[in-house]
Amino acid sequence: MRKFLSILAMFAAALSLPGAAQAQTKLVVSMPTTPPNVVLMPIFIARELGLYKKGGVDLTTIQLEGGVYAYRAMVAGNADIAAAPGPFATVGRAKGAPTKMILAFAPKLEASMVVNKDIKSMADLKGKRIGIQEPGGFADTLSRGVLRAAKIDPKEVYFVSIASEDVPALVANQVDTAILHVEQEMIAQSKVPSLHAIARMWEIQPKNLYNVMTVTEKTVAEKRAALKAFVKATIEATRLIYTDKAKVMPTIVKFTQLPKDVAEKTLDYLIRECIWDANHGMSATRVGFTADLMERVGNIPKGKAPKYDELIDLSFATEALKELGEWKGPVCPSES
Numbered sequence: 001m002r003k004f005l006s007i008l009a010m011f012a013a014a015l016s017l018p019g020a021a022q023a024q025t026k027l028v029v030s031m032p033t034t035p036p037n038v039v040l041m042p043i044f045i046a047r048e049l050g051l052y053k054k055g056g057v058d059l060t061t062i063q064l065e066g067g068v069y070a071y072r073a074m075v076a077g078n079a080d081i082a083a084a085p086g087p088f089a090t091v092g093r094a095k096g097a098p099t100k101m102i103l104a105f106a107p108k109l110e111a112s113m114v115v116n117k118d119i120k121s122m123a124d125l126k127g128k129r130i131g132i133q134e135p136g137g138f139a140d141t142l143s144r145g146v147l148r149a150a151k152i153d154p155k156e157v158y159f160v161s162i163a164s165e166d167v168p169a170l171v172a173n174q175v176d177t178a179i180l181h182v183e184q185e186m187i188a189q190s191k192v193p194s195l196h197a198i199a200r201m202w203e204i205q206p207k208n209l210y211n212v213m214t215v216t217e218k219t220v221a222e223k224r225a226a227l228k229a230f231v232k233a234t235i236e237a238t239r240l241i242y243t244d245k246a247k248v249m250p251t252i253v254k255f256t257q258l259p260k261d262v263a264e265k266t267l268d269y270l271i272r273e274c275i276w277d278a279n280h281g282m283s284a285t286r287v288g289f290t291a292d293l294m295e296r297v298g299n300i301p302k303g304k305a306p307k308y309d310e311l312i313d314l315s316f317a318t319e320a321l322k323e324l325g326e327w328k329g330p331v332c333p334s335e336s
Contacts, residue, residue: 024058025226029213030070030079032138034063035257037181038266039110039211039275040083041248046237048251055229068137071214075099080219081230085138086209087299090291093311094300100220100313103213103231104281105238107335109201110210110270111138113146114170114180117194122150129160131175136299139166139179144297145208146199170195183258183266202273207289212282220313231280232320235327239278242271242331274332280317283335284308 029043036044043061046052052059062078064070067085074082075097082089086104093099119125125147132140140159147154162169166178167188179201180188188195201208213234215227240248245267253263270276287308295305327334 024053024056025223025229026058026060027052027081027223027226027230028079029059029061029081029083030073031061031063031083032065032067032070032085034065036061036063036255038183038252038256038258038263038270039106039181041252041255042105042234042237042241042276043083044255045240045248045251046233048254049237049240049247051233051236052230055226055233057226057229057233059230066133066137067211068134071099074214075216077216080215080223081227082214083211084214085141086212086287086290087141087294088136088138089212089214090209090287090294090306090311091136091299093306094291094294094304098217099214100217101212101214101282101287101311102220102227102313102316103234104209104211104286105213105234105276105278106211107209107277107281107283107286108273108275109142109205109208110273110275111142111179111181111201112185112197113143113177113199113201114185114188114195114197115177116170116173116192117196119176119198122146122152122198125150125177126152126156127158128176129158129174131162131166131169131178132159133161135159135161142179142201142205143177145201145205148297149199149204167191182269183256183262186262186265202275207286208293209282209286209290215313224316228316228319231316232324235278235280235317235320235324238276239324239327241267241276242278271331276332277334278327278332279321279334280314281334282312282314282317286335287311 070082071084073079130143160175169175170178171191291305294300
């Protein structure tokens, strides 16, 4: 009896240890940049602060060179979740990929077209070298959006494929334009002060869906509890960006590998522009606009744009927000 009671006491002590009461489900997230950009920080903040572990999730990331590759890794089963561009995920679903978007903590198109000193406005892009990565990828899609806004036919420019790190190619004058994140723009201008932005994507395409967390329907069926915990923890981390800068800054500097002053300026800028959505970010207006746009530009056959319910599984965010409550500001009220 004494031996039995001793074993029972040891078992009870083990259960009292942090994280011992529940098994940790492994989730792998494929990321589109190396190192990750500031806009993607909610995932790293949530992991660094233990918010995923608190929900029973052991989360790791794999760093890839573009959102297209992140999405493909998820579809191929090499990752459970992809941080991918909304337009590409929409096209992927239209072409038969069995995927669903479950969260968009950064729904606005946080990027700008940065150009050399000879380009004064979007009208000057005709005949210029447009820097992209892979055709159909993030920079390609956004550059074509700028050309549409300028009423310039893509045949009137030269698309140049460069590495995912756009800054060196632009600084070295290998291209005339690059689609850069805010911190990349700051770094580029520190090297060549005459570089400047001629288009803020969140201004010229305010309804387009940028970054989404996408999963396969198989993962939805097999890891429902873990996905709900992932969504909840990521929303919590997104809210911390708006409420506790001191708490999130060490993680941002650590994972972006940016100088602290650049990281702080970038964070302040993104907060001012309300780039993050502290609820789910997948409004019907934004999702519908993106699907319609992909059909209008020919990436999806006419009449084949997926409907909201085909693209989105809102159940995880709905459950998470029941527990967290809806975010209403005062900083950056949600559009969701």
